[in-house]
Amino acid sequence: KAGVTQTPRYLIKTRGQQVTLSCSPISGHRSVSWYQQTPGQGLQFLFEYFSETQRNKGNFPGRFSGRQFSNSRSEMNVSTLELGDSALYLCASRLAGHTEAFFGQGTRLTVV
Amino acid sequence: EDQVTQSPEALRLQEGESSSLNCSYTVSGLRGLFWYRQDPGKGPEFLFTLYSAGEEKEKERLKATLTKKESFLHITAPKPEDSATYLCAVLDSGSRLTFGEGTQLTVNP
Numbered sequence: 001k002a003g004v005t006q007t008p009r010y011l012i013k014t015r016g017q018q019v020t021l022s023c024s025p026i027s028g029h030r031s032v033s034w035y036q037q038t039p040g041q042g043l044q045f046l047f048e049y050f051s052e053t054q055r056n057k058g059n060f061p062g063r064f065s066g067r068q069f070s071n072s073r074s075e076m077n078v079s080t081l082e083l084g085d086s087a088l089y090l091c092a093s094r095l096a097g098h099t100e101a102f103f104g105q106g107t108r109l110t111v112v
Numbered sequence: 113e114d115q116v117t118q119s120p121e122a123l124r125l126q127e128g129e130s131s132s133l134n135c136s137y138t139v140s141g142l143r144g145l146f147w148y149r150q151d152p153g154k155g156p157e158f159l160f161t162l163y164s165a166g167e168e169k170e171k172e173r174l175k176a177t178l179t180k181k182e183s184f185l186h187i188t189a190p191k192p193e194d195s196a197t198y199l200c201a202v203l204d205s206g207s208r209l210t211f212g213e214g215t216q217l218t219v220n221p
Contacts, residue, residue, distance in 0.1 A: 004155075033209065043156075043199070043211035056208055090155050092209075099144040099203050103155035 002027065004093050004104035012110045018079040021107045025072050025093030031055075032074040033101060034066060037088040049074055050096075081111045114139045114204050118212035125190055125219050133185040133198055133215045141205025145183050147176050148199040150214070156199055190219045 005024040013019050025032050033056075034046040045058040049068035068074045072093075078085055088108050092101035117136045125131055137145065144163055148156035160169040162178035169176045173194065175186040185198055197214040204210070 006155075035211075042213040043201075045208060045210070048207065056206065088153075092155075100146065100158055100161055101209060102158055103148075105155045106153075108153070 004091055004102055006089075006091050006104035006107050008107060009105065010108045010110075012112060013081050015081055015083060015111055017081050018077065019081060019109060021076045021089055021091075021109075023074045023076070023091030023093075023104060025074070025091075026095075026102060029093035029095050029102075030072050031094040031096065032068055032072065033092045033094070034074070034076050035090045035092065036060070037090055037106070038086075043090070046076065078109075083111050085109065086111045114202055114208065114210040116200055116202055116210050116212035118198075118200050118215050120215060121213065122216045123218070125187075125217070127191055127219055127221050128189045130186070130188045130190070132187070133200075133217070135183040135185070135200030135212055136181060137183070137200070137202050137212075138181075139202045139204050139210070143203040143205060143207070145178055146201045146203070146209075147174075147183070147185055148201065150197045150199055159198075187217070190217075192219045192221050195219045 007022045031050045033048040036044045048056040052068045063079045066076045088106045090106045092103045094101045115138045119134045147159040150156045160176040165180045197216045199214045201211040
């Protein structure tokens with residue numbers, strides 16, 4: 001059974017640019033959540049989508065946005081990149097009615 | 113606001129030396145407490161879910177326990193391959209998952 005797949009694994013972007021990250025959940029999982037992980041802040045919740053609707057949102061600026069498609073795949077977009085956006089971005093999926101979240105390997109974003 | 117505090121931040125053990133990691137939490141309507149293992153540059157790997165005080169779960173050399181205010185991850189006779197960062201997280205009634213900063217465990221041969 002395939003796990004959560006995130007693409008790309010690595011990205012280098014310049015300040016001011018925008019970036020789109022992709023996440024394919026485990027088959028049958030309709031909940032997808034995004035997290036930012038940095039050495040100083042740990043894992044910070046960005047947002048959660050369920051059946052194409054944003055269900056929860058963390059305390060991040062509006063530059064961070066996301067969406068979910070009808071096949072449950074999700075994308076996260078960051079506009080006007082800042083140096084502080086450099087982080088490991090993690091996606092997790094959950095089966096409806098279950099509590100366990102399963103993570104992908106993450107996308108390492110470096111902003112220069 | 114939910115809070116999760118893990119201690120110690122880092123722990124160095126000799127192979128075979130048992131110890132425990134702590135996770136203290138405050139949460140609005142606990143739906144579950146989770147332990148994950150994370151290796152450098154990789155995503156967290158699910159280990160356990162605990163739902164109510166008194167519950168215990170075991171997997172190989174790991175045992176997780178839960179009280180109303182904290183959880184412990186006991187590591188018995190660890191091996192070098194147990195070296196990783198161990199993360200604790202709580203899921204609240206609003207389906208928000210809050211993580212602690214993690215404990216970085218190093219097991220020396």
